[in-house]
Amino acid sequence: MKTAIKTVNLTKKFGTKTAVDNMNLEIYEGEIFGLLGVNGAGKTTTIRMLTGLSAVTDGDAYVFDLDIKKDLQKIKSLINVSTQETAVAENLTVKENLEFIADIYGISKEDKENTMKEIISSLELGEVENQKAKTLSGGWQRRLSIAMALITNPKIIFLDEPTLGLDVLARRELWKVVENLKGKVTIILTTHYLEEVEALCDRIAVMTNGKIKALGTADELKKSVGKDNLEDAFVEIVEN
Amino acid sequence: MKSITFAVRNMKELLRDFISYIFCLGLPIIMLVVMTLINQSIPQMEGAPKVFNIEKLTPAMAVFAMTFLMLFVCIRVSSDRASAFLTRLYASPMKSSDFIIGYVLPFALTGIIQALITYLCGEVISLIVDGQSLNIGYMLLSIPLLIPAIVLFIGIGIIFGTFFNAKAAPGLCSAVITGAAILGGIWMDIDTMGDGWKTVCSCLPFYHSVQYARYAFVGNFSDMLTPLLICTAFTLVIFTASIIAFAFKMKSDKK
Numbered sequence: 001m002k003t004a005i006k007t008v009n010l011t012k013k014f015g016t017k018t019a020v021d022n023m024n025l026e027i028y029e030g031e032i033f034g035l036l037g038v039n040g041a042g043k044t045t046t047i048r049m050l051t052g053l054s055a056v057t058d059g060d061a062y063v064f065d066l067d068i069k070k071d072l073q074k075i076k077s078l079i080n081v082s083t084q085e086t087a088v089a090e091n092l093t094v095k096e097n098l099e100f101i102a103d104i105y106g107i108s109k110e111d112k113e114n115t116m117k118e119i120i121s122s123l124e125l126g127e128v129e130n131q132k133a134k135t136l137s138g139g140w141q142r143r144l145s146i147a148m149a150l151i152t153n154p155k156i157i158f159l160d161e162p163t164l165g166l167d168v169l170a171r172r173e174l175w176k177v178v179e180n181l182k183g184k185v186t187i188i189l190t191t192h193y194l195e196e197v198e199a200l201c202d203r204i205a206v207m208t209n210g211k212i213k214a215l216g217t218a219d220e221l222k223k224s225v226g227k228d229n230l231e232d233a234f235v236e237i238v239e240n
Numbered sequence: 241m242k243s244i245t246f247a248v249r250n251m252k253e254l255l256r257d258f259i260s261y262i263f264c265l266g267l268p269i270i271m272l273v274v275m276t277l278i279n280q281s282i283p284q285m286e287g288a289p290k291v292f293n294i295e296k297l298t299p300a301m302a303v304f305a306m307t308f309l310m311l312f313v314c315i316r317v318s319s320d321r322a323s324a325f326l327t328r329l330y331a332s333p334m335k336s337s338d339f340i341i342g343y344v345l346p347f348a349l350t351g352i353i354q355a356l357i358t359y360l361c362g363e364v365i366s367l368i369v370d371g372q373s374l375n376i377g378y379m380l381l382s383i384p385l386l387i388p389a390i391v392l393f394i395g396i397g398i399i400f401g402t403f404f405n406a407k408a409a410p411g412l413c414s415a416v417i418t419g420a421a422i423l424g425g426i427w428m429d430i431d432t433m434g435d436g437w438k439t440v441c442s443c444l445p446f447y448h449s450v451q452y453a454r455y456a457f458v459g460n461f462s463d464m465l466t467p468l469l470i471c472t473a474f475t476l477v478i479f480t481a482s483i484i485a486f487a488f489k490m491k492s493d494k495k
Contacts, residue, residue, distance in 0.1 A: 051331040055494050076333045085324035089249055091256040096249075103245040104332050132256075148328070 001028040004156055004186040005050060009059035012045050012210070019045040021210035022059065027203075029155075030183045034201035035190040038238060042210040043190040044084065047158050050188070051081045064155065077105060080154035084161045086141040087148070090134035094125055094144055097133055098151045105152040115151055123147050123177055139170030146177065156186040163196060175199060194230045206237045213237050242334050246342025250316060254346060260312055264354055268305035269361045272297065275427075276365050292427075295374065298362030299382070299453035300426040302355040303446075306390055307420045309354065310397035311413040313347050317401025318409040321489075330494070336487040344394055351390035355383050359457075375459060382456035385468065389449040392475040398482035402489045420446040445474035 005027040012020040020042040027033045035043040048054035050061055052072045061068040063075045088097050098119065102112040120126050123143050128136060133144060142162065149157050159178070163171040171193075178200050181187060191197060197204050198218045206214040206221065214221055214237045218230050225240075227233040254260050279292040320326040329339075359379050366374050396416060400409045421427060424446030430438050441447040448467040455464035 053327060053331055053494060073333060076331065079331070081328060081331045083324040083327050085327075087324035087328040089253065089325055091253045092249065096252070100245060100249050101328075101332075104242050104329070104334060106241065106333070 001030075003027070003062075003065075004029040004031075005061065005063055005188070007046075007050075007059065007061045010046070010049065010056065010061050011058035012042070012049055012054065013057045019210050020049065023210070023212060025205065025212060025215075027186060027188065029186050031202040032178065032182055032187040032189060032200050034197035034204040035188065035207060036194070036197055036204055036234060037190075037207035041207040043207055044160055045210075046207075047081070047160050047188065047190060051079060051158055052076060053081075077152075078154060079156045079158065080105075080149040080152050081158040082146045082149040082160065082162055084164060086138070086145045088133040088141055088144050091132055093130050093132055094136070094147075095120075095129045097144060097148055101148045102151045107152060111153070112151075115153055119147050119150050122180060123150075124173075139166050139173070142166060142170070143174065143177070146174070150181075150185075154185065156188065157181070159187060159189045161191055162189070163191065163193065171196070194234055198230050206234060208238050243338040243341035243345070246329075246334065246338055247345040250342055251346035251349070253316065254312060254350060257312075263308040264305065264312065264350060265357055267308065268301045268354070268358050271304070272301050272358065272361055272365060275301075276369055280369065294362055294366045294370065295458055296454055298359060298365075298374070299457035300424070300450050301362075302358045302386065303389055303424060303450050303453050304421060304426050305354045305358055306351055306386075306393040306449075307413075307417040309347055309351050309390065310393035310400075310416065311410060313343060313394050313397030314401040314409045314413050315406065317343060317398055317486075318404060318406040321401070322406045330490065336483075336490050339490070340398070340483055340486055343398060344391065347394050347397075348387065348390050351386070351394070352383060355386050355390075359383065374457075378459035379457060381459070382453070385456045385464075386453060388468065388472045388475045389453065391479055392445055392449065392471065395475065395479035395482040399478070399485050402482070402485045419444075423447060424450040426450055445471055445478070448474070 003026050007023045007025045010020055010023040011018065023046065035046065037043050045054060049056050050063070050068065052068065052075065056069060064078060066075050068075060089100060092100060098116050099112065120129055123146070125143065125147060128140055133141060136144065146159065146162060163174050166174065175196065178187065189201060203215065203217055204221060205212045214224060216224065221237065222228065222230060222233040225233050225236040227236055275292045275297055276294065363374050363376065363379070366372060397413065400412050404412060423441045423444050425441065430441050430447055448470040452464045452467035452471055455467070
């Protein structure tokens, strides 16, 4: 399997506080990789470093063998991110938001139109495509935000708590979207919902205090601590 | 191209905000009309100059309108910073220069359109009230000359929007709007307010912006040169500061 992301002693410090501590991790192309952890575990900071939103304090990271410290501009054209908060231009329509992001990434007109049709159809955005983003409900806005991350045909997509604040139905809808991407795009997903990682992720890393405490499939994590469900396994890993 | 794409987005955001029409276009025109009505109601002494001369008031109002441009740039930048939208763009291949150009272009274009509309309104008022046309040639010629003043106010807006949040930044802009109106001599002649006051006004860019706009409006290009150069110097300093401020903030946000 080809490596999509490799971190080598990746460290992030804020003053005296270490948010990510010597992280060594390998994520493979096409997999859905879950980052689990309690608040302040370092999940978002890891994503911020890998997307160039936060400077690396120490260590290094490679995205498709490109060095995050030296080749960030090249890396940026290969990745896209959907942040914790909904990141849309409020006064633009759904279609205009998608066009805007595609143009920022320099996607050709033909590719843009084809991908837009595909994404609007797969995310079922057709009924709201001419509506301004600010008029959409939270669930639709989140869906649009993910569509904006997909429109550039990224090789890697970072989904930082994509279902945060969504109702059960909207969350399940988004699961379907993510499931459909399986194998096509490498997805790094952070979430607090354990059933979400269990349903979607190929492998899971559990972070506490900036360190990876456990890594493996959901079954491997449960087995490693002798628990029947992921929630108990997660608590056991985090507390010990 | 990224900067143009971003500029188009900012233009759409501005055009789709109804309040921007009221402040950027409506208010200067209303003020122009109100000042003319006040002028009409003041008994005119024979031989004495009018309190609000349309030839002086129109270009001053065009400069005053730019202060609202500053307010809207400031709101745009601070709102973008407060939302995750800018975070998304920071993760994109956009550079700090793309952001700056993207913010400046739509607002500069709006500033030019704003000046044109204010001048046309001045012309209509002149025709109705005084029964004579203003010099359309000079009027049109003076519009591109307003660009240094437009960029000056956009620069101030970017600085405020960069360093202050969406709640504090508009308040600061309101202080500048009031300050620019008083210290720029938009409503009253600074020369009649004493040397001390004039010295204070001369140390700031607003007075020079209003002065050169007034000279350009009537085609007095020789007298226009000095205030134009002073205003341009202020613009260079403030606009450079806004570029540095935005790039600095972009970098510090990544820490």
